Amino acid sequence: MTAFVLAAGAYTGGWVWEDVAARLRAAGAEAHPAVLTGMGGDAPPAPPGTGLERHVREVVELIDRIEDPDLVLVGHDYGVHPLVGAAGLRPGRVTRLVHVDTGLVQDGAPALALVPDPSVHAVPTGDHGQLPPPGSRADWQRWGSTDGMDDETLGLLVRRAAPQPPATLTEPLRVTAAAAALPVTGVLCTGNGASIAGVQALVELGDPRLQALTDPAVTFFELATGHWPMLSAPDELADALLAAAKGEGHRLTRRPEGEPPPxxxxxxxxxxxxxxERVGRVDLYLPETDTPRPAVxxxxxxxVPAGAEPTPRDWPGFVGHARCVADLGAVGVTLDHRLHDVSAYPRAAEDLAEAVDLVRADPRVDADRVALWFFSGGGLLSARWLAEPPSWLRCVAATYPLLAPLPNWGPADPCFDPVAALSADGKRPPIVLLRVGRxxxxxxxxxxxxLAAADESGTDVEVIDLPDGEHGFETVDHSDDARRAVERTLRAVLDRLED
Incomplete structure (x- = not known):
């Protein structure tokens, strides 16, 4: 019989696991929600200085009280940290660690390092030195998506939330070699912006921090809900935990030696x-003409990891697009911008603006006829150009784009929210969007x-659909349908440059 130890995230306590624990017990397992000092419910109030180290000790004491030798530790959000710390002290008792919709913990890093919203890092403490809990749906969204929770469930979360002892989020976590070697399962919540396919894509880009996730002892599940699946999808979460305890789940693929990534x-x-021609971070692919031509x-x-080689401007997909544009009589432009993590959009935006200025200043470019074409996560960089489009911007294109910040990135910055940009007054350039069905x-x-915001604002959007296409299809799908979709998109963009 498996015994589960369940640790809650910030501002919540053992009570948040009640429905999941009941389902685990009905399946014949033991379930032990951790009662951690200062975490609400039946937990004792936090004395001054209560931090992560105290919660680690309390989890160790709970482990020592459980007779079943087969322990699975399940942590949500902050709750992963005391569990990982305890696993390092009792590795022989733990068969698997399960991370429920939370990032990778790092040795020496505090829990707050995994919170992308910088404003959360500066939340003032209340009268008793505690971090006051969120009080509304909008406030909870700063910590993760509330997708899947109806008003009654959200009301329960608001009512039962408790202040968080600050040191629990700021004390560094010690990850021992024994804890790091334990089998791990990640439960990802797509409503909060995480997916197995997304993790696989990041692994393929070569981020060294993620290569350990291809180990066969690491498995994944994904749930179509927000950041609190124990409240919004308890049945599905309980099923995932029971399967994880058996070593089941999706495993990331590891490329054969010598095979290039997609x-x-x-x-x-x-x-x-x-x-x-290469100028700094910018490459220009030039058509065979002596007159100034439009540019894409x-x-x-x-x-993209900072050390990735080759850099994106040399990836076959971007080189191929730029060569196609040059073959059709315009200047194709690729660039490397420094979007190395989700906090780097401002820096990437500066790189793009500098590249655009350089291109428009080139005498071989018609500075009054330029298109910007965004791919994947670069789509957020289109917001500035859509909100206040310059007269020379004749078209905005996007291929399998991200067009709003993901919920697990924290509150949306209007500067990088294309959906919000469509609410701005003024005329916008036409948009060409290549959408993939998978x-x-x-x-x-x-x-x-x-697209809903574009329809409401009357924005001109041409959607080119590739029903069987997937993210990054241009280098893995050489079907006639895929070729036609790219060719049609190229022609649509260039036609608008000639208008």
Whole structure:
């Protein structure tokens, strides 16, 4: 019989696991929600200085009281940290760690490092030195998506939330080698912006921090709900935990030695070679003409690890697009911007603006006829250009784009929210959007929201659908339908540059 130890996230206590624990027990397992000092419910109030170390000790004491030798530790959000700390002290008792919709913990890093919203880091403490809990749906959204929770459930969360001892979020976590070696399962919530396909894509980009996730001892499940699945999807979460305890779940694929990752495979079209000039972070692919020509600037997605080689402007997909544009008589432009993590959008936006200025200043470019074409996570960089479009911007294009910040990135910055940009007054350039039918759920939701906002604002959007297409299809799908979709999108963009 498996015994589960369940630790809650910030501002919540053992009570948040009540429905899941009941389902685990009905399946014949033991379930032990951890009661941690200062975490509400039946927990004792937190004396001054209560921090992560105290919660680690309390989890260790709970482990020592459980007779069943087969323990699975399940942590949500902050709750992962005391469990990982305790696992390092009792590794022989733990068969698996389960992370419920939370990021990768790092040795020496505090829990607050996993919260993307910088404003949360500066939340003032209350009268008793505690962090006051969120008081509304909007406030809870700063910590994660409330997708799947009806008003009654959200009301329960608001009523039972408790102040959080600050040191629990700021004390660094010690991850021992024994804890790091334990089998791990991640339960991802697509409503909060995470998916198995998304993690696989990040692994393929070569981020060294994520390569351990391809170990066969690491498994994944995903749930179509928000950040609190124990409240919004307790049945599905309990089923995932029972399966995880058996070592089941999706395993990430590891590429055979010598096989290139998907983004470095050949482009689906084979345009002729064109003269390329490199200026700083920018490459220009030039048509065979002596007169100034329109330009198309291709904006890659991300985040892309800082040390990735080759860099995006040399990826076959972007090189292929730029060569196609040059073959059709315009200047194709690729660039490397520094979107190395989700906090780096301002820096990437500066890189893009500098690249655009450089391109428009080139005498071989018609500075009054430029298109910007965004891919994947680069789609958020389109917001500025849509909100206040310059007269020379004749078209905005997007291929399998992210068009609104994901919920697990914290509150949306209007500067990087294309959906919000469509509410701005003024005339916008026409938009060409290549949509793939097998898109990751978290990205597809942003495209749907963008198209709804475009319809409401009367924005001109041409949607080119590839029903069987997937994210990054241009280097893995060489079908006739895929080729036609890319060719049609290229022509649609260039036609608007000639208008």
């Amino acid at each position: 983004h470095l495979r050949p482009f689906l079209l084979d345009p002729p070679q064109r003269r390329r 600037v291709f904006v890659h997605g991300g985040p 898109e990751r759920a978290e990205l597809a939701a942003t495209v749907a929201a963008f």
